[in-house]
Amino acid sequence: SQQGEEDPQALSIQEGENATMNCSYKTSINNLQWYRQNSGRGLVHLILIRSNEREKHSGRLRVTLDTSKKSSSLLITASRAADTASYFCAGGSARQLTFGSGTQLTVLP
Amino acid sequence: NAGVTQTPKFQVLKTGQSMTLQCAQDMNHNSMYWYRQDPGMGLRLIYYSASEGTTDKGEVPNGYNVSRLNKREFSLRLESAAPSQTSVYFCASTERGEYYEQYFGPGTRLTVT
Numbered sequence: 001s002q003q004g005e006e007d008p009q010a011l012s013i014q015e016g017e018n019a020t021m022n023c024s025y026k027t028s029i030n031n032l033q034w035y036r037q038n039s040g041r042g043l044v045h046l047i048l049i050r051s052n053e054r055e056k057h058s059g060r061l062r063v064t065l066d067t068s069k070k071s072s073s074l075l076i077t078a079s080r081a082a083d084t085a086s087y088f089c090a091g092g093s094a095r096q097l098t099f100g101s102g103t104q105l106t107v108l109p
Numbered sequence: 110n111a112g113v114t115q116t117p118k119f120q121v122l123k124t125g126q127s128m129t130l131q132c133a134q135d136m137n138h139n140s141m142y143w144y145r146q147d148p149g150m151g152l153r154l155i156y157y158s159a160s161e162g163t164t165d166k167g168e169v170p171n172g173y174n175v176s177r178l179n180k181r182e183f184s185l186r187l188e189s190a191a192p193s194q195t196s197v198y199f200c201a202s203t204e205r206g207e208y209y210e211q212y213f214g215p216g217t218r219l220t221v222t
Binding site: 042045093094095097100 | 142150151154157168206208213215216
């Protein structure tokens with residue numbers, strides 16, 4: 001079964017707006033990772049947050065992790081058309097990652 | 110560096126045929142993974158190799174076998190393909206286990222008729 005469930009499944013915003021995606025997971029994790037997938041391509045790693053961290057930033061990305069609620073969020077600020085992609089969270093434990101079903105983000109120019 | 114490479118990019122099989130998907134990485138990573146991705150879904154782990162010489166089942170191993178040929182290469186074999194195995198297959202590698210980011214190949218799109 002999927003480790004993570006992303007919410008929403010699809011999100012459409014205007015260029016320049018912020019995009020927020022949420023992820024809930026089921027079991028204990030060592031870290032939570034976010035990946036992006038452009039149509040027809042492999043996944044690309046965006047950011048990793050460890051279980052003892054609460055917030056992490058990387059460029060226009062901000063990730064939060066709440067281990068008590070087993071949830072994480074990914075915020076993309078000042079979105080661009082090039083951010084259009086599917087975004088997946090993945091929980092890391094027991095030598096592997098377990099992926100959620102993803103959020104399809106569309107950024108309209 | 111090429112990163113993670115996969116061959117072939119596309120394949121069409123008839124039910125019952127066999128084939129091997131090849132994966133290689135040039136980053137000297139210890140761990141390698143095979144996933145499948147079905148439409149509208151995330152990735153599901155088929156098999157993984159935490160280190161050279163070891164392989165373990167993931168979430169959906171039935172109908173597949175793997176070989177960690179050496180540190181660079183990790184192959185996935187379908188012995189008798191079924192329509193339910195129609196999917197996009199991704200190989201990935203990482204320095205070690207779940208503690209580091211995974212690097213993905215471009216995928217193999219497999220159709221079983």
